[in-house]
Amino acid sequence: MSSPYPNYQAPPPPNNNASVMTTVAIAAIVASIAANLFLLYQVNSLKDETAHSREVLQGEIDTLKETSTAMTAAQRKHLDELKDDLDARSRQLAAQANQAKKEAVSYADEKSRQLETEQQKTAQQVGQVSSAISEVSRKADTANAKIENVNNDVSGVKQDLNATRTSLDQTKTDLNANIVALKKVQGDLGVTNGFVATNGTELAELKKLGERNIVEFTLKKQKDMSKVANISLKLEKTDPKKNKFTINVMADDKLTEKKDRNINEPLQFYVAKSLYEIVINSVGKDTVSGYLSSPKYQSR
Numbered sequence: 001m002s003s004p005y006p007n008y009q010a011p012p013p014p015n016n017n018a019s020v021m022t023t024v025a026i027a028a029i030v031a032s033i034a035a036n037l038f039l040l041y042q043v044n045s046l047k048d049e050t051a052h053s054r055e056v057l058q059g060e061i062d063t064l065k066e067t068s069t070a071m072t073a074a075q076r077k078h079l080d081e082l083k084d085d086l087d088a089r090s091r092q093l094a095a096q097a098n099q100a101k102k103e104a105v106s107y108a109d110e111k112s113r114q115l116e117t118e119q120q121k122t123a124q125q126v127g128q129v130s131s132a133i134s135e136v137s138r139k140a141d142t143a144n145a146k147i148e149n150v151n152n153d154v155s156g157v158k159q160d161l162n163a164t165r166t167s168l169d170q171t172k173t174d175l176n177a178n179i180v181a182l183k184k185v186q187g188d189l190g191v192t193n194g195f196v197a198t199n200g201t202e203l204a205e206l207k208k209l210g211e212r213n214i215v216e217f218t219l220k221k222q223k224d225m226s227k228v229a230n231i232s233l234k235l236e237k238t239d240p241k242k243n244k245f246t247i248n249v250m251a252d253d254k255l256t257e258k259k260d261r262n263i264n265e266p267l268q269f270y271v272a273k274s275l276y277e278i279v280i281n282s283v284g285k286d287t288v289s290g291y292l293s294s295p296k297y298q299s300r
Contacts, residue, residue, distance in 0.1 A: 018089070021082055025075055032068065039064065182206060187266035188258070193275055194293070198264045203281075203291060213294045221286040225250055228292050231271065233278070235288055243283050251276065266293075274298050 039061065046057045182195035182202055194211060197203035207214050217228045225232040225248070232250035236257075239245065243263045249256045251271045258267045258278075267278040271294070280290035 018082055018085055021078065025079055025082070028071075028075060032071070036068070185264070185266055187268035187277060188261070189268040191268055191275060193266065193268070193277060196264060196266055196279055197291070198281060211296070213292075213296060215292040215294070216290075217292065218287065218289045219247065229294065231276065231292070235286070238283050238286055238288060240283050240285055245280060245283050245288050247278075247280075247288070249278070272298055 043057060043061060046053050182197060182205060184192050184194065185196040186192045195206055195209070197206040203214070203216070213229075215229045217226075217233070219226055219228075219233055219235045221235045221238070225234040230251075234248045234250075236246040236248060236259075244260050245263075246257070246259045246261070247267075249258060249267070249269055251269055256269055261267055261280070263280050263283055265279070267280075269276055269278075274295045276295075277293040278290060279293065280288045282289045
């Protein structure tokens with residue numbers, strides 16, 4: 001049997017999705033209202049028709065009312081279910097919002113406490129740094145004062161050094177002048193070993209050089225040998241007119257004769273591989289005077 005209301009569409013079945021169901025419910029209500037309006041229009045139109053048609057239409061209207069009542073009850077029930085679900089979800093969301101708020105407040109409080117602690121630490125560190133800077137500044141002032149004193153001392157030392165240098169230069173000049181007076185003479189062994197002093201002044205300068213050991217002696221003609229440092233000497237004869245002399249030298253258990261030698265002539269001989277020299281500066285009757293020159297360090 002065909003529907004007497006060809007334009008009427010039944011509402012779709014309920015859906016579990018809340019938003020979809022709400023939309024469907026509203027659409028169903030709107031559709032229902034539209035259908036009722038259409039039916040009322042049909043009823044008013046049918047009233048003008050025959051009484052038979054009115055009775056048939058009245059019966060159909062009654063049937064439609066029963067169906068509409070049943071559908072409205074089902075829709076109301078579904079809307080109530082949707083409302084309950086919405087309320088439950090609202091309560092759940094409210095609870096979640098409260099929990100999130102509590103967590104946010106707790107997190108903010110914790111961060112605030114941490115920030116306060118960090119600020120206190122920073123303030124302490126700033127205080128320590130300020131104190132350290134003050135200490136460094138004080139030490140710097142002390143160091144600057146010491147540096148100033150050192151600079152003053154350095155200036156005094158420079159002045160003393162300049163004076164010492166001047167004195168040293170003068171001493172060096174005098175020494176060089178005296179060294180010029182000294183001469184290097186070849187010895188009787190053919191070795192030119194060092195400077196030779198010919199008088200007391202030159203001998204004093206030779207000692208100042210400090211290059212060799214200098215031992216002065218006076219030797220007289222006698223039977224036995226005379227000890228001079230670590231050697232022995234014996235004067236055999238002298239010739240004052242010609243400034244000549246003859247002596248014997250005992251060194252390293254060896255006897256060496258230096259015959260007819262001249263004054264200021266280096267008489268050379270070796271002691272333990274070290275070169276020794278005897279220089280006679282004056283010759284008298286049965287006597288000679290001079291010095292023995294030996295190295296500072298003996299050769300091995």
